[in-house]
Amino acid sequence: MKKFKAGIVGAGIAGAHCAGTLAAAGWxxxxxxxxxxxxxxxxxxxxxxxWGALGSPFLSAKRDPFRSQLREWVRQGWVAPVRGDVWRGRATISWEQAQLQNHYVPTIEPSKLVRHVMGTARLHTRSRVVTLQPRTLILENGEVRDDFDCVICSVPTPQAIPMLDALPRLLERLHAVNYRPVWSFLMRWEGGPAADVIKFDDHLLDLAVRQTGGGPGLWAVHSTHEFAETYLEAAEIEASNRAASALMGLLGLPWPVEIEASHLWRYALPDNPVGGFWLGDRENRVALIGDGIAGAGIERAWESGQRLAQSILQSKEELAL
Ligand SMILES: Cc1cc2nc3c(=O)[nH]c(=O)nc-3n(C[C@H](O)[C@H](O)[C@H](O)COP(=O)(O)OP(=O)(O)OC[C@H]3O[C@@H](n4cnc5c(N)ncnc54)[C@H](O)[C@@H]3O)c2cc1C
Known part of the structure; x- marks a missing residue:
């Protein structure tokens, strides 16, 4: 029996889940x-x-099937429900009062969790794809892979656009999608609110989440979109120092904070996704998934990978792209 082959661009949660689902079905x-x-x-x-999280600190589920998936990952020991206190404005409130139920944190490194999700699919790291063509992907090093029954692209849509010149039907649907940036920092400090999450009511900083995996006093701190748009072209040191001084002012910290890492997510969250779960060019056997199509957040990205994989698997002879 013919073994179908898929090539997937992007090993985020959307691409990984799509890959794992197809691989589990024998692809x-x-x-x-x-x-x-x-x-x-x-x-x-x-x-x-x-380790400390520079990207998404939480996995949250609003509904099934991701809710059941998270419960399964709890059983596997990969995630745990969040408990603790949230500091908001001037007061500390419990997680339940903050209405943040159904939020989980990874208990293993998220890269390992995502690798588990990929199952038996082969992962090629440091492999940038530059062009997509019918059933074909071309890597930055010039390698052409044209042996696929379908090609799936799961990168933020502004990063997909330059690859899609040969696929105008997909390209024309993507131009309106706009992502907003976030600067993310790992900072260490002593003192401050006795909480696990700090929600700022501020134009520079949005959120801080205590990181238990990287030694005492380590926090992930996220800027607002407005801060990141202002410091979009700034050097790491300039953005980090501005965020650290804002933080010290907001929390009234007595000692300077240590900045241990920083990262600009130029495409952090889409604010006007395409809609639906995936976008396909059936004739050319190319499809797009991820949060630029399905909407912001891990749950939507995961579900977009699942829905596409299910659709491909349901159509037996002809691939349902
Ligand atoms: C700071 C921050 C905080 C967040 N907080 C939350 C939260 O609390 N809860 C929540 O649910 N969501 C949160 N999110 C959003 C969530 O992380 C994303 O919606 C989700 O992870 C998107 O997954 P994805 O698979 O669609 O894309 P990605 O995770 O972006 O995966 C795309 C992959 O494609 C790769 N790639 C890109 N271009 C190429 C190329 N040319 N060739 C090869 N590979 C390429 C990238 O390296 C990447 O690995 C947050 C995001 C950020 C940045």
Whole structure:
């Protein structure tokens, strides 16, 4: 029996889940990512023998099937429900009062979690894809892979656009999608609110989440979109110092904070996704998934990978792209 082959661009949660679902059904799946590992916007930075989250700090589920998936990941020991206190404005409130139920944190490095999700699919790291053509992808090093039954692209839509010149039907649907940036920092400080999450009511900083995997006093701090738009072209040191001084002012910290890592997510969250779960060019066997299509957040990205994989698997002879 013929073994179908898929080539997937992007090893974030959308591409990984699509890859794992197809691989579990017997497909041969190759996943190409420009980064050094899997995870995409769930990525972390190694700190003091542990790690801190530079991307999404939480996995949250509004409904099934992702809710059941998260419960399954709890059983596997990969995530745990968030408990603790939230500091908001001037007061500390419990997680339940903050109405943040159904939020989970990874208990293993998210890149490993995403790698597990990929199952038996082959991951090619440091492999940037530059062009998509019918059933074909072309890598930055000039390698042409034209042996696929379908090609799936799961990168933020502004990063997909330059690859799609040969696929105008997909290209024309993407131009309106706009992503907003976030600067993300790992900072360490002593003192401040006795909470696990700090929600700022501020134009510069949005959120801080305590990181338990990288030694005491480590926090992930996220800027607002407005801050990131102002410091979009700034050097890391300039953006970090501005965020650190804002933080010290907001929390009234007695000692300077240490900045351990920083990252600009130029495409952090889409504010006007295409809609639906995936976008396909059936004739050319190319489809797009991810949060630029399905909407912001891990749940939507995961579900977009699942819906496309199910649709492909349901159409037996002809691939349903
Ligand atoms: C700071 C921050 C905080 C967030 N907080 C939350 C939260 O609390 N809860 C929540 O649900 N969501 C949150 N999100 C959003 C969530 O992380 C994303 O919606 C989700 O991870 C998107 O997954 P994806 O697979 O669609 O894309 P990505 O994770 O971006 O994966 C795309 C992958 O494609 C790769 N890639 C890109 N271009 C190429 C190329 N040319 N060739 C090869 N590979 C390429 C990238 O390296 C990346 O690995 C947050 C995001 C950020 C940035």
């Amino acid at each position: 041969e799946v190759d996943v190409f990512d420009k980064a050094r590992g899997a995870g995409g916007r769930m990525s972390t930075r190694r700190i003091d023998g542990g």
